[in-house]
Amino acid sequence: MVKHPVTPLLNQFLNFSTISQWNSSIREAVNHGYAHKALTLFRQMKQNGVEPNNWTFPFLAKACTKVSNFKCSQIIHSHVMKSPFWSDVFVQTAMVDMYVKCNQLDDAYNLFVRMSMRDVASWNAILHGFAQSGFLDTVSHLLHDMRFSGIQPDSVTVMGLTRGVLHTKSLKLVKSLHSFAIQIGIDVDVLVANTWIAAYAKCGDLGLAEVVFNEIDIVTRTVVSWNSMIAGCANFANFFGAVNYYKCMLQEGFRPDLSTIVSLLSSCVQPEALFQGMLIHSHGIKLGCDLYICVVNTLVSMYSKCGDVDSARFLFDSMSDRTCVSWTVMISGYAEKGDMNEALTLFNAMEATGDIPDLVTMLSLISGCGQIGALELGKWIDNYSISNGLKDNLIICNAFIDMYAKCGCINDARELFYAIPVRSLVSWTTMIAGCALNGEFTEALNLFTQIVELGLKPNHITFLAALQACSHGGLLEKGWEYFGMMTRKYNISPGVDHYSCMVDLLGRRGKLKEALEFIHLMPIKPDAGIWGALLGACKVHRNVEIGEYVSHRLFELEPHVAVPYAEMANIYASKGRWDGVAAIRTMMKSNKVRKSPGQSLVQVKGKTHIFTVEHRDHPEGRLIYMMLDSLNLHLKKARLQLSSEADMNRSEATLFSS
DNA sequence: GTAGGGTTAG
Numbered sequence: 040m041v042k043h044p045v046t047p048l049l050n051q052f053l054n055f056s057t058i059s060q061w062n063s064s065i066r067e068a069v070n071h072g073y074a075h076k077a078l079t080l081f082r083q084m085k086q087n088g089v090e091p092n093n094w095t096f097p098f099l100a101k102a103c104t105k106v107s108n109f110k111c112s113q114i115i116h117s118h119v120m121k122s123p124f125w126s127d128v129f130v131q132t133a134m135v136d137m138y139v140k141c142n143q144l145d146d147a148y149n150l151f152v153r154m155s156m157r158d159v160a161s162w163n164a165i166l167h168g169f170a171q172s173g174f175l176d177t178v179s180h181l182l183h184d185m186r187f188s189g190i191q192p193d194s195v196t197v198m199g200l201t202r203g204v205l206h207t208k209s210l211k212l213v214k215s216l217h218s219f220a221i222q223i224g225i226d227v228d229v230l231v232a233n234t235w236i237a238a239y240a241k242c243g244d245l246g247l248a249e250v251v252f253n254e255i256d257i258v259t260r261t262v263v264s265w266n267s268m269i270a271g272c273a274n275f276a277n278f279f280g281a282v283n284y285y286k287c288m289l290q291e292g293f294r295p296d297l298s299t300i301v302s303l304l305s306s307c308v309q310p311e312a313l314f315q316g317m318l319i320h321s322h323g324i325k326l327g328c329d330l331y332i333c334v335v336n337t338l339v340s341m342y343s344k345c346g347d348v349d350s351a352r353f354l355f356d357s358m359s360d361r362t363c364v365s366w367t368v369m370i371s372g373y374a375e376k377g378d379m380n381e382a383l384t385l386f387n388a389m390e391a392t393g394d395i396p397d398l399v400t401m402l403s404l405i406s407g408c409g410q411i412g413a414l415e416l417g418k419w420i421d422n423y424s425i426s427n428g429l430k431d432n433l434i435i436c437n438a439f440i441d442m443y444a445k446c447g448c449i450n451d452a453r454e455l456f457y458a459i460p461v462r463s464l465v466s467w468t469t470m471i472a473g474c475a476l477n478g479e480f481t482e483a484l485n486l487f488t489q490i491v492e493l494g495l496k497p498n499h500i501t502f503l504a505a506l507q508a509c510s511h512g513g514l515l516e517k518g519w520e521y522f523g524m525m526t527r528k529y530n531i532s533p534g535v536d537h538y539s540c541m542v543d544l545l546g547r548r549g550k551l552k553e554a555l556e557f558i559h560l561m562p563i564k565p566d567a568g569i570w571g572a573l574l575g576a577c578k579v580h581r582n583v584e585i586g587e588y589v590s591h592r593l594f595e596l597e598p599h600v601a602v603p604y605a606e607m608a609n610i611y612a613s614k615g616r617w618d619g620v621a622a623i624r625t626m627m628k629s630n631k632v633r634k635s636p637g638q639s640l641v642q643v644k645g646k647t648h649i650f651t652v653e654h655r656d657h658p659e660g661r662l663i664y665m666m667l668d669s670l671n672l673h674l675k676k677a678r679l680q681l682s683s684e685a686d687m688n689r690s691e692a693t694l695f696s697s
Numbered sequence: 698g699t700a701g702g703g704t705t706a707g
Contacts, residue, residue, distance in 0.1 A: 063698060094699045101700080132700040139701095160701035167701075195702045202703085233703040266704040273705095298705035305706065337706040368707045399707055 069102045077102035093124040100133035104140035112141040132161040139168035170203025194225045198234045210242040233263045240271025266298045273306035281306035300328045304337045313345035336364045343372025367400040374407025405438040409445035417442045444473025472504035480512030499531050506540035518544045539569045546576025551585045567596045586610040601634035
């Protein structure tokens with residue numbers, strides 16, 4: 040990735056005579072982000088007959104850490120081993136770090152244990168390696184050995200460990216590292232504080248991040264401190280907070296940089312944030328940030344997430360250079376919109392360009408297929424993933440389980456699920472949700488029991504899936520059981536979706552009053568989803584009184600959404616209350632509500648067919664609607680038969696009771 | 698002029 044657009048120094052013809060001149064140019068290249076250039080300079084230097092010294096190798100190793108390239112690390116390794124400086128502590132520490140950054144933890148550790156002398160930097164390099172690979176037990180042993188050998192951890196140790204454990208998203212770990220640092224009395228400089236801000240924000244506690252930020256002296260704060268707070272807000276999709284910090288940093292006289300713009304843009308992820316996103320875009324242009332590929336990628340992502348896919352595409356088309364991320368953000372822009380045809384076209388274009396799709400690219404395609412039920416494309420992507428060795432990845436497998444379940448192929452989903460050697464909680468949760476969606480309620484609940492038996496801890500999403508199974512299956516008692524279990528046994532406070540499932544369950548059973556009481560007792564504010572669930576139940580049970588109350592809550596919350604009006608009108612109509620129907624019509628007119636016709640999508644042989652309520656202009660419409668009419672007829676017959684059987688049973692029952 | 702350090706895109 041081009042980080043600095045201009046390279047005056049590096050494009051000159053270089054012909055130095057002294058080693059220190061070569062070293063300076065190599066260091067310059069590394070510091071400017073031109074790792075490959077540094078290696079080329081090294082080769083030129085050797086060609087010119089100048090031998091490297093003990094200063095050369097640490098520079099080279101650092102260059103290699105920046106590109107994280109296995110081959111480069113091997114080349115540097117062989118040069119170091121041939122040189123007289125292979126036992127120098129500076130050189131060796133740089134090599135340990137290089138291996139760590141090139142994902143060669145074994146090589147790093149082998150070198151580390153062979154070092155005859157280690158200083159705090161050497162320990163930090165290896166600790167960081169084990170921390171980011173998730174070997175926390177080894178980290179704690181090494182930390183013990185380090186202190187035992189008389190070397191005290193310093194602020195770099197703490198920063199490395201904090202960053203290393205971030206992938207766990209464990210607030211507990213970050214807090215314990217924080218208190219460890221205070222305990223051993225490390226010097227909390229602005230760099231350490233910045234690390235903590237980012238760490239707390241990433242682990243979900245923006246409040247603590249803010250506490251750390253406020254503790255830094257105003258004059259000590261750097262642009263990174265501000266960026267970290269802005270990025271923290273972005274983690275919570277809080278564009279209001281992000282812009283607030285941005286305004287403050289401008290007032291304090293800071294000059295925003297690339298990270299500031301990227302973080303600000305990534306806080307805009309919903310249509311309401313589009314205007315804000317456009318403003319930040321213009322600030323980015325003024326600052327010259329739009330020359331950087333990562334900023335443009337973020338812009339493309341911002342526009343598509345805010346619903347303006349056309350602007351995203353315009354920017355994407357104008358890019359002279361693209362990375363895998365550029366393609367991925369644009370592909371997922373279309374996939375999230377449900378336009379899988381365009382997503383696939385771009386995917387093919389990406390391959391034709393020679394850019395290689397990665398895990399995220401595939402994930403957005405797979406989830407897009409699930410969203411619109413594009414089964415055939417989904418199967419094609421499945422085959423593609425198998426031939427590209429991506430199917431071994433657990434995250435990809437989970438995505439396919441979800442996709443197949445959403446496409447109604449629960450058997451394919453199940454087959455995949457059982458083929459996974461080691462299933463994660465996400466695999467189980469996805470499968471439960473899939474069963475719930477496909478009407479296999481007993482299996483969903485069985486899977487839940489198995490999770491608990493395996494000793495896995497269900498999370499709030501697992502509970503949501505289980506509650507959805509209960510709600511779709513009308514299993515009220517089981518629903519209460521899970522609802523109680525999540526709060527009491529697992530200490531998970533129910534979110535709005537969990538409450539929504541319970542309301543749905545009560546509503547389906549006709550317990551409308553109970554459902555309403557339940558809503559009134561909720562500790563969180565009911566949203567449109569909850570009221571909508573209850574209104575749906577009022578429609579089924581033809582309850583005008585509660586329906587009126589509920590629909591008015593919905594009219595307040597979302598006055599322009601047509602569905603509640605239509606449902607309430609239906610309730611009135613089912614009771615012959617034509618005055619009510621008329622009143623709803625008037626209300627819709629005065630609130631300027633327009634009912635968009637319902638659409639149904641189906642994919643056959645890769646082609647998407649769209650059906651709307653008003654139009655019957657499909658080329659094979661005659662046949663399709665004839666078939667639908669015949670199905671309807673069958674359903675009506677079946678229903679009649681059922682009710683006559685029920686009547687028979689009832690009369691038999693009365694016969695025997697009398 | 699050497700090694701281990703802060704923020705940052707999907």
